[in-house]
Amino acid sequence: MFGLFKSNPSKKLRKTYDIKLEQAMLAQRKGDIKTYSMLTAEAEGIWKEIEALESQQK
Template identity: 70%
Template sequence: MFGFLKADPAKKLRKTYDQKSTEAMLAQRKGDIKTYSMLTAEAEELWKEIQQLKAVDK
């Protein structure tokens, strides 16, 4: 009945994904390739979770 009040977990993950991607881009610009690699890997894992959540919703 009040499903519209529930928070969307994919939305929260997407926000975190966007933050990680931005941090990774900034690290790459600074020349910190190790941090860039770690942040990119974390962002990819978040993206997989987002895709799984969207697949379940369909």
């Protein structure tokens, strides 16, 4: 019952992950490949954190 009020860190990280991927897509469309690769690398790091959190919760 009280788990309802706990924050879900995975949810926040997923939102950050989605934002990074969107920023990377926009950079790629503009032709800025260096920024695209940096943002994609950051998104991959965030995804690894998400997977680690979800594996701990199970």
